[in-house]
Amino acid sequence: MLTIIQLVRRKLLDEKYAFLWVLAGIVMLFAPLATRAIDTMSTALGFHYPPAFILLLGFFAICLINLQFSVTISRLNKNNKQLAQRFAIMEQRLREVERLDK
């Protein structure tokens, strides 16, 4: 949690993208206070070994965060493509204007 807070403070991590990490951190931080509830829940879901339930939850959280990254990368990729296309067209127009000016 301290690392996440430090990264946000130094503006190396956006608050937006820190959300899932903060959520995962809070769950990890407070999970030991609710061992009885976790035991009851994992037994009800058929887990013979309660920590396995915690590990599974952790795995899902990491999958979710990775998925968020993939969506973000796809969006950035698209923006990047559109910027490059616009740049190429603008540059061509500029060359055309400069050529006509000569």
Add this chain to the structure above:
Amino acid sequence: MKCLLIIPAHNEAENITSVITEIRSLRMSADLVVVDDGSTDATSDLASRAGARVLRLPFNLGYGAAVQSGLLYGVEAGYDVCVLIDGDGQHNPKYIADLIAPVEAGLADIALGSRFLGRADYSIPFARRLGIRLFRELASLITRQQITDPTSGFQAINNRLMRFFVNDNYPYDFPDADTLIRLYFAGFKIKEVPVNIRPRLRGESMHTAGRTLYYVYKMLFSIFIALTQRRLLMKGESNAFRDETLDGNRQPVGDADDHSASPAKTAR
């Protein structure tokens, strides 16, 4: 009819001059733009010297994105029709008029140059031939019309379809059977024209063996996604018909000019 010839090129310094010279020798009333897809060789300079306009992408975006850049340029400059020609010399420019004819006559929104209706003067590698065969059968089955060469990059496209393509409806890498299926669902008319495809003048093809597996995965997945988008495309509700890329105006494509009929409304 205002016509633009688009040549996407990536590291085609060996071929680009002869391709442009051959096109210019036909003395067509068409403008020519080379989209240099982040080449590290002299493609841009040579194309410019040969008399073409050049769009220089600052880095390599892939074949599809390079073509889309040319289409975006064509839409903004108000061209009625554009023809895509590969920068490696495989496409014989004498067929350009044959490709434009059905588009100009309103018989098709896109005319595809088919080497299987015409002639391929080179041997297509076995794996690639197999891929073409699989996806052409799939495309023919779904579009209910004979598609013989879905991989053909030799195409003529009208303004309405150009606008569709620049609005986030063109793949980054290989426009293929998946794109044709999307076009069919969106109500665009597709027509194939026999052409003669030649071997590359010089240099290596972009279709390397390593890409074959990715190609098969990408096509199957993309066709599956297209099938799930069928109703959306038919209704014209996808972002296909939102003008996102053009000057940032988020207006329906049809509002911009007299090409106003929604693609989904056109007769198939």
